[in-house]
Amino acid sequence: MLTDFGVFPLKPAIPALSAYLILRSAGRWSDVFRLAPPGVGNVSGNKSGDGVGEAVLGRSSSNQIVLQSERASRRHARIFWNSGDRDGEGSGWMIEDLGSRNGTTVNGKQIDSPVLLSDPSTIELAGFSITFSHRIDVGGIDSDGKRVSADASATSDDLTSEFDASAITDRRAESRYLDVADGNTHGQASQTSGRLLSLAFALARAADFDQVIERTLEAIDDHRQIDTAGVYAIREADHANLESELPLVGTRQHGPRSYRRAPESLIAIVSADGGQATLARNVLGDSNLATENSRGEIEVESLILAPVRSSDGKLIGLIHLTTTAEQPPLNSDDLEFIVAVAQILSESLRGVHQRSELNSSLKQSRRKVELLQQQVGQNNRMIGRSAVMVEVANKIKLAAPTSATVLVRGESGVGKELVASAIHHASDRSEGPLVCLNCAALSPTLLESELFGHEKGAFTGATDKKTGKFEAADTGTLMLDEIGEMSADIQAKFLRVLEGHAFERVGGNKSIKVDVRVVAATNRDLQAMVAEGKFRQDLFYRLNVVEIVVPPLRSRPEDVMLLAKFFLDRFKKETGRKIDGFTDQARNQLTAYHWPGNVRELKNVIERAVVLNTTNSVDSQHLMLTATSNPSSSPDASTSATGTMTIAELEQSHIEQVLRQTGGNKSQAAKVLGIERSTLDRKLKRWANQ
Incomplete structure (x- = not known):
């Protein structure tokens, strides 16, 4: 509104003789009327802009300014130009009351004769407040330099002003x-x-x-x-x-x-x-x-x-x-x-x-x-050019677009979860979630809760409702690692869900049905477990629709350096280290090593070599491989690996050797082996029961 503005001086092109009548009613802006003395045109010489010399205010529609108010007389007041004497002394705009009923005031004083208007002047008549000024921006200021407040007694009629074509x-x-x-x-x-x-x-x-x-x-x-x-x-x-x-x-x-x-x-x-x-x-x-x-x-x-x-x-x-x-x-x-x-x-x-x-x-x-x-x-890249890895990649390519359940078998650390992830992202479920769960890391009670969820108060410690992995994986893929560690009771409930039946959360009675593809993984011989009565035969057949066997790293030595370079590039980028590659001695040691921890162990070895490296290449001293499992430094190990020991016996021997070197520290041994602590505990427990 005009009342909110500071001073904007008139442009020099506007004659100082021109003025404005800025009308307000009950504190509101209404209209502005421009005054120009007779014969004073605009700077362009347009005659249509010449002033008329006066403005009559009142209720009559013939006035220059029409005031729609019962308090206004038909011709209430007149503002006119006074040219003054011959030298222009006393010239200016004047106002006179035309015998109105309610009178006219200028700057708070009622007038009974023509008055010369100063800049600015406040004119009040018929409930309207009019500011006279040569500056259009001062309309909201009264004669004392204060903002003019609204007239609370003004009626709605007082708030309307009409103008003819000259307004x-x-x-x-x-x-x-x-x-x-x-x-x-x-x-x-x-x-x-x-x-x-x-x-x-x-x-x-x-x-x-x-x-x-x-x-x-x-x-x-x-x-x-x-x-x-x-x-x-x-x-x-x-x-x-x-x-x-x-x-x-x-x-x-x-x-x-x-x-x-x-x-x-x-x-x-x-x-x-x-x-x-x-x-x-x-x-x-x-x-x-x-x-x-x-x-x-x-x-x-x-x-x-x-x-x-x-x-x-x-x-x-x-x-x-x-x-x-x-x-x-x-x-x-x-x-x-x-x-x-x-x-x-x-x-x-x-x-x-x-x-x-x-x-x-x-x-x-x-x-x-x-x-x-x-x-x-x-x-999710399946790194490898060996024939066995090409076969794995082909099976993934064929199985991924289908809804078939997949059983992934292989030793710990070979990349079974990577296979499950590749299957998921190559399927039409790739937009859905991929949820992974290690069945060996939980007790039977906790595993049931993790799989199917539980209601609040279902058991001691169940302080809140929990959504299970099946619900979390709805429209996606659920990858269950170490499926062979599942108890018989959970196997039965798991089988019903695989067959398309609904399930209930632990402690609940509401049926829940989900759309989930299952990829199961194990490093155990499930067929042998079925024969021993430790795994349900019907569940095995339900899981073993498509079987993908991931070979151990030692059976594909041509892939070792491909994987080593892949991990080196990744960890160089993550750590910001500038390492050009591997020395010949490091290459020989990597390809000769037996890799009992498979790809996971190789990944950990390369990461450690990058983190602890202060040179621009990875040398054998940075690899920190276990000597007893290195065929190049242990003839007995080489002989064992080729003839006198099975793979399982070789794995057990190697783990026991690492435990002796770490003084029985299982956490440190698991780190050296490149496996999870829970996996190490499970292996030791199985060997102790044999």
Whole structure:
């Protein structure tokens, strides 16, 4: 609002003799009327801008300023230009009361004879407060330099001012066309509301920011004849931080005249906090309200400048319309329409900005997903060119697209979980979750809870409801490692779920049905366990639909250096170390080593070599391999491996040797072996029972 602005001095082009009557009713802005002495034209010489020399205020419709109030007389007061003496002494604008019933006051004093108006002066009559000034921006200041407060006793009639063709401004904060409670559905109002409804639908269907602006200008053009129109708005990229003026994003013009930006002082007034849409008429030659063309002329006869604000009141745009003397001047109905357009445009821009932010967020998410997929792909790569690994890769390729249950067999550390992950990500369930669980690491009670979940209070320590792995893996893949360690009771319940039956959480009675593909893994001979009665035969057949045997690393020595280089590149990147590769001695030691811990042990060896390395290459001293398992340094081990010992006996011998070297420290031994502590405990327990 004008009341919220500081001082904006008039441009030098406006004669100092010109003045403004800034009207308010009950503390509200109403209109502004421009005064110009007789014969004083604008700087461009347009005669239509010459002043009339006086303004009569009152209730009569023939007055220059019409006051719709019962407290106003028909001709209440007159403001006129006094040319003074021959030298111009005493010239200026004067006011006189025309015998009104309720009188006229100037700066708090009732007048009974003509009074010379100073700048600024406060005129009060018929419930209206009018500020006289040569500066349009001081309208909200009284004679004491204070803000003028609202008149609480003013009626709704007092709040309305009408102007004839010579009145120049009117303001609106909201449009009655968008007021559902208004009930105005007939005639011109109904037609205008229809246009606004069509605009709302058009903007809702707009694909992007530019289309929103273009359709807004089309709606304005369809509403009435204009000379020029411009729309200013914050684009998506500018929305976060607008440091400069609002950018012009669209224009519309008719005839030879091109669009010209409104004066900065007027834009500042309308753009301020609380600033309202402004209608200005009879503004020919006034550079406070219109901009000169290339010939230095001001051709604008009427204009509308409306702010576009977000829901929190922040300025996000402007709509600017102008007409010339050849066109009907803009009126209050036009102002109502443009205010409604600004409100619709605000909502549409909010939607555009939100879609832009969502699209940006979606692009970032897609980039992250692509990066994660690349990382997953790297982690799921089956490294190896040996014939046995080619066979494994072919089986994965054939099994992945199906829904068949897969049984993955192999020693600890060969990469059984990696096979399960490769199957999942190559299947149509790749968008779903991949959930892994080691059955050997849990007691039967805890394993049942982990698989199927439990209800609160189902057993001691069940303080909350727990979702099981089957529920967590719904629409995805559940990988169960060490399936041979599952107890008989859980095997029976597990089999029912595999056959498609529903299950209940531990301590619950609600049936739960899930869509899960199971990939089971084990390093034990399940057929032998079936023969011994330790594993259900029907469950074995249900699991063993597709069997994939992952060979130990010692049976594919040609893959050792491929894997070593793969792990070296990964850990170089993670640690930032600059290591070129392996020395010949390190290569010989890696290929000659027996690798009882398989790929997991190789991974740990390379990671340790990178972390503890201060040179630019990995040498044998960095590998820290167990000498007793190295065929190159132990003839007995070589002989054992080739003839006198089985693989199981060799594994047991090696583990016992490592335990002796670590003084019986199982955690340290497991770390050296490259296996989990729970796996080591299970192996020792099995050997103790033999």
